[in-house]
Amino acid sequence: MKTAPIANPASPFQPSKGPAHKVVYTYRDKIAFVFVTLIALIVRLYKINFPPSVVFDEVHFGGFARKYILGRYFLDVHPPLAKMLFALIAKLGNLDEDFDFHEIGLSYLDKHVPYVAMRLYPGLLGVAVVSLAFLTLRNYNCSTLGATVGALLVCFENGLITQSRLILLDSPLIFGTAFTAWAWSSFETQNIFSFKWYLMLAVTGLGLGITASIKWVGLFTIAWIGVLTIYQLWRILGDLSVTPRTFVRHFSARVLFLILLPLSFYIGMFAIHFALLPIAADGAGFMSSRFQANMPGARNNEIPLKVALGSTITIRHVGTQGGYLHSHDHQYVGGSEQHQVTLYPHKDENNYWLVENGTIGADIDYATVPISYVTHGEVIRLKHVVTKRRLHSHDVRPSSDTDWLNEVSAYGYDGFEGDSNDLFRIEIVENTDPNTVVTAINSKIRLIHVGSGCQLFSRNYKLPDWGFGQQEVTCTNQGVFKNTVWYIEHNEHPLLDVYDEKVELVKYAPMSLLEKVIELNKVMWTTNAGLTASHPYMSRPSSWPILKRGINFWGHHKRHIYLLGNPLIWWTSTAAVAIYVVVKLFSVLRWQRSYDDYLKPSVQDYDHYLGSTFTAWALHYFPFFLMGRQLFLHHYLPALYFAILAIVLTIDIYAGAMPYNKFLRETIFVTFLLFSLVAFYRYSRITYGTEWTQSECNNAKILDTWDFNCALYPNSYEEYATVADPFAKPTITEATETEETEEAKVPEEEGEVSTEFIQVESEEEKKEPANEEEPTEEDLDSSIQTVYRTEADGQVKAYRKVYKDAKGNVIPPEKFAEIKNKVSVREPDPNF
Structure with missing residues (x-):
């Protein structure tokens, strides 16, 4: 029956006014x-x-x-x-x-x-x-x-x-x-x-x-x-x-x-989280130096404030979590094949660089010359302390093969005077006064390559295995500004004694709990957003x-x-x-x-x-x-x-x-x-990891996209009765007995191993990828070789080659590899 319209109906977006009922539990x-x-x-x-x-x-x-x-x-x-x-x-x-x-x-x-x-x-x-x-x-x-x-x-x-x-x-x-x-x-x-x-x-x-x-x-x-x-x-x-x-x-x-x-x-x-984790382990490398210095187990040491020629420094990237400017005794694969310069998130001896003047010439013993502080706009060179090579850039594409980037490398050897591509101009961000001294911790700096005008730059791009997954460092004129900004975290000089009252010192300011929480949550957010790699599931x-x-x-x-x-x-x-x-x-x-x-x-x-x-x-x-x-x-x-x-x-x-x-x-x-x-x-079998059979598993697949591996299961439940508990923890005696028993089962020279091809019934068995984490039963128990044959009806069918002992038991591939030279193998009928 039709409901008559009214003049002022209730809104369809309004819930009932106040509690609609009182809950009384009977x-x-x-x-x-x-x-x-x-x-x-x-x-x-x-x-x-x-x-x-x-x-x-x-x-x-x-x-x-x-x-x-x-x-x-x-x-x-x-x-x-x-x-x-x-x-x-x-x-x-x-x-x-x-x-x-x-x-x-x-x-x-x-x-x-x-x-x-x-x-x-x-x-x-x-x-x-x-x-x-x-x-x-x-x-x-x-x-x-x-x-x-x-x-x-x-x-x-x-x-x-x-x-x-x-x-x-x-x-x-x-x-x-x-x-x-x-x-x-x-x-x-x-x-x-x-x-x-x-x-x-x-x-x-x-x-x-x-x-x-x-x-x-x-x-x-x-x-x-x-x-x-x-x-x-x-x-x-x-x-x-x-x-x-x-x-x-x-x-x-x-x-x-x-x-x-x-x-x-x-x-x-x-x-509570911070209190429970006082030791600066690997995860601390993702945090700022100030955060690390304020960890419960860390020492917030004072360092000289002003950076001078002859200072040994570490340089940290501002725009990413990549870490410190770093080099090591490994070369690029491709490009110039010179030594790698990367970002490394952890404290390491390969993070140290010596600040040299911009004059190409013989090495200077900075402990014997008057101290000269580095100022805004000064041209310098950076020499890697461990490998003795200098920070270098040239018109060569980096490993990422990106047109708008120049490669940055470590070039030279101990005693080498260097060349013009080693020269970088240091600029303090938001500063125009050429007399401003570069300071540790406080100054945000950019390193401008003198020859090309590009800025030292890094982004969230990881090098391949030959680069140990470290973050690429390049030089560009087109990079995001924040990714060209750096700061000096560590600073030491032979003439700047931290115990000298005349030497200005600096250390990281204390962090409040709220500041720590905000920084960690920012890092968590950035890391979470970076989880973009493909995953099979x-x-x-x-x-x-x-x-x-x-x-x-x-x-x-x-x-x-x-x-x-x-x-x-x-x-x-x-x-x-x-x-x-x-x-x-x-x-x-x-x-x-x-x-x-x-x-x-x-x-x-x-x-x-x-x-x-x-x-x-x-x-x-x-x-x-x-x-x-x-x-x-x-x-x-x-x-x-x-x-x-x-x-x-x-x-x-x-x-x-x-x-x-x-x-x-x-x-x-x-x-x-x-x-x-x-x-x-x-579906409880894949919920609890209990026994199932291949036929029941295949019948349970309502959608073809359900990719649980039915090939993992036996053909009947009786096969479970013949398998010992795979998770039983053996005693030393049991382990020895098992090893002796397995050894006794190896066929002698006159033994014979038969082979046959078994048809693969399901599409899942044909194309199911093995578990990336560990081998499946398909890998261990049967899959030696898969062949495809066109049948009389025109259908292409897959067959799997398996090896069996005299009792008809399937021999695992790794066991067959051990005994294949001790037995004769009867190959299957080629017209199977």
């Missing part, structure tokens, strides 16, 4: 909450000790935990909270400090590594996410059944399970996001200015601080709460019944708890909602861990978001025609709760389109959490508005949950 709610929590404990923690080896980015985050224990400063692109908690657990578990997590597949059983305890931390947070989903949906006025089903959908989402079982940051991040969403939904149900209203507002701010302190994706959560807060304040401001004093109370409370509290928490986490945001492909985490011994979502839950969540957009557009059109839909409480609830959830999904998803760095499917998981909530809200609201609504709603919920359980079970 006995049934409590039973449901305990139930979903227990189920989540089982699902998240099942076989969490498997595999007992380093998986995917456990390389990084386990390694960071170790560095916290050692106190060695490191640089990471993520804030420190979750990493520090990993370190705390590792410390309490007595982590063997010799274990460095340096490669995927490295066994945890070889050293004392509390990897199970470290994995339990994200695992239990994954359990908490399920519980928080239930509480949030109840705050959204969902039925108990709807909240239970929603929590179980989060529980049985395979991608969320995989990510919460390993030493990774995403489970803590999603927990922080879910915690904040629950706190905000609880805040909305409280009476204004009551104690619980203030408490839940503060808890929301705490959640924002936690989330942002784990990963910068937490900034999207801050943006979401910020949008909702601004909208709330806008509506309050437009309410004529609200006095200015009341509005100020609203505004002040939100500034205190949603801005100052999370910001203070965020800075506090970095304060990277993906773009446009592919995430359709689950186009996953991520290979680990593969070994006929088992595989591959990050892939539950396709039914994943695709339905995308549909739920799309449905909201369509319904919203349709409702706006009806509102413009003066229909009264938005006067109905059910529509107001739908628009408020689902609208808030959609906003959260959008703000956790669309910003990734603006990023040029490496992105992976797991970056979508926080947005997925809100999309799953949208499924439940959509069913709860739409089914509740239909005839026989209770029966229909319960039927839909239960049916959808059962099908989701089936999908979860089907």
Whole structure:
């Protein structure tokens, strides 16, 4: 029946005024909450000790935990909270400090590594996410059944399970996001200015601080709460019944708890981070010299202020994190083939240069001549202290083969007088007075090549392996200004004694905590933006909602861990978001025609709760389109959490508005949950790394782009029974026995090895790339040679050549290489 238009309809962009309901948890709610929590404990923690080896980015985050224990400063692109908690657990578990997590597949059983305890931390947070989903949906006025089903959908989402079982940051991040969403939904149900209203507002701010302190994706959560807060304040401001004093109370409370509290928490986490890392290790090289000088374990020594001819100096680049002007006894490959000049981020003896005058001639002993300070515009030469070669530039293209750059090299030898291409004019930035003396630390300088007029320049371009991955240094007239700016960090001279009261000295000024946090965050931002290299499992945001492909985490011994979502839950969540957009557009059109839909409480609830959830999904998803760095499917998981909530809200609201609504709603919920359980079970083998067969694996590939490696699995489950536990830690005796047994199995001279070609059945087996981190079963057990043959039907089929012993067992390639000279090999029929 058509609804009659009204004169002044409610706005379709206004949520219900004040809390739409008060949440009262019944006995049934409590039973449901305990139930979903227990189920989540089982699902998240099942076989969490498997595999007992380093998986995917456990390389990084386990390694960071170790560095916290050692106190060695490191640089990471993520804030420190979750990493520090990993370190705390590792410390309490007595982590063997010799274990460095340096490669995927490295066994945890070889050293004392509390990897199970470290994995339990994200695992239990994954359990908490399920519980928080239930509480949030109840705050959204969902039925108990709807909240239970929603929590179980989060529980049985395979991608969320995989990510919460390993030493990774995403489970803590999603927990922080879910915690904040629950706190905000609880805040909305409280009476204004009551104690619980203030408490839940503060808890929301705490959640924002936690989330942002784990990963910068937490900034999207801050943006979401910020949008909702601004909208709330806008509506309050437009309410004529609200006095200015009341509005100020609203505004002040939100500034205190949603801005100052999370910001203070965020800075506090970095304060702890700095205190735990007093030793200036490799990561300190990315920080400014002033930052390094203010590290807890550093000495901020005074050095002579003025730079003179005969000073030994180090020169640091301002525009990038490349580090110090550096040379070493290695030549360029191509170009002039002269010695390399690079940027090197760490303190090193090859960073030292002697300042010489601009007169080409014999070496001068500057300790025996009157001191002469270097001034703005003076022509100098820079002689490398270790190799005795001078900084040099000429009209030769550098290794990057860029037309607008000239090569910079180190040229000459000890005793060589040099040539005109060694001359550089030193200029102080923003200075015109030729009498101004160049000073260490304070002066920002440019080095202008006298012969060509180009400026010494560097950018974020790394040399190939022959240049040790160090940053290229060139000379140009067209470079970005900041990349031509340098400063002198170290300065010493035989006539400038630091203990002489007449010598002016300088040292780095102290840094406040806030200054340290700002600098580190700038470096983190720059480093994060620079992660643009290709990765075999990277993906773009446009592919995430359709689950186009996953991520290979680990593969070994006929088992595989591959990050892939539950396709039914994943695709339905995308549909739920799309449905909201369509319904919203349709409702706006009806509102413009003066229909009264938005006067109905059910529509107001739908628009408020689902609208808030959609906003959260959008703000956790669309910003990734603006990023040029490496992105992976797991970056979508926080947005997925809100999309799953949208499924439940959509069913709860739409089914509740239909005839026989209770029966229909319960039927839909239960049916959808059962099908989701089936999908979860089907893909649980790549979630937990358990046993599977090739045929089942191939049948599970709904999309051709799902590139988990089915060739890794055997043809039947019986083959697992014949394989010893690949992760059992042998005793010394067992290891000796195994070696003797293997040696005894080597065929004697008269033995025979047969060969045959086996057809490759699936496209994945034909073209699946081997795991970059470690060899797959395909590499170890069967793949000696692959040939292609055109069959009678015109199809090209692939066949793999394998070697077998007398019992028909496949001989691994490396073992065959050892015995091939001791056995006779019966080649296969050429007409196979």
